[in-house]
Amino acid sequence: MELEEIIGIVAGVLTTFAVLPQIIKAVRTRAVKDVSPYMFIILCCGVGLWTVYGIFKMDWPIIVTNGVSFILNAVMLYIVVGSSKKQQKEKC
């Protein structure tokens, strides 16, 4: 395997799973008020479109890394939106 291939794989793994520490922190602390939901909305749209792009090109690495990334970012978005809805209810 060539050096650039290894760099590409490591880069792909890092950017795909980068959101995991944020998910773990959110689940542990149950506090997400400083986290921007818009960041995760835009990320979901972006990696979702990258997945579609990968399907057009039939490029499996693009489909798999962005597909997994979409799921992880959607989980984080669900936590952020769910938490802010809960806070609004508590205020009422």
Added chain:
Amino acid sequence: MELEEIIGIVAGVLTTFAVLPQIIKAVRTRAVKDVSPYMFIILCCGVGLWTVYGIFKMDWPIIVTNGVSFILNAVMLYIVVGSSKKQQKEKC
């Protein structure tokens, strides 16, 4: 321009600038304690390696989008780390 090219460009713009709402929120509220610094450390390493990968392949779209993404994520990491250092000082 073909449809898949347009999808790729829109996807690239979205994933590159997704962190901007988080930076704006952090600067406005000056509150980042719910944000995971590890997410931005891993993202910086990941997009940094993608930039190196782009340089190997001499692929300008990869270099430019990941280079910009590296700068934006580094700014957010600086805000998060700076804020937690400040909080530690205030505690002492």
